[in-house]
Amino acid sequence: QGVxxxxxxxxxxxxxxxxxxxxxxxxxxxxxxxxxIAMFLVRDIVVWPQWTYAAKKANVANINT
Structure with a gap:
């Protein structure tokens, strides 16, 4: 029993x-x-003022493919 x-x-x-x-x-x-996610958000916030909406959209399309 003990074992x-x-x-x-x-x-x-x-x-x-x-x-x-x-x-x-x-x-x-x-x-x-x-x-x-935090890194992407921070990068987006930092990069956002430097690019137009069209450029950002193209960038997202490139990442997705």
């Missing part, structure tokens, strides 16, 4: 560790996405 109990405990520990790892990875991915 069985130990094995169950170890399994729960590894499962919680795995879950924590997944959470950490997910939060890192979300953080990266937020950083990318």
């Amino acid at each position: 069985c109990l130990q094995r169950k405990l170890r399994y729960e520990k590894s499962a919680s560790g795995l879950f924590r790892g997944i959470l950490q990875t997910a939060s890192m991915m979300i953080w990266n996405i937020i950083n990318h």
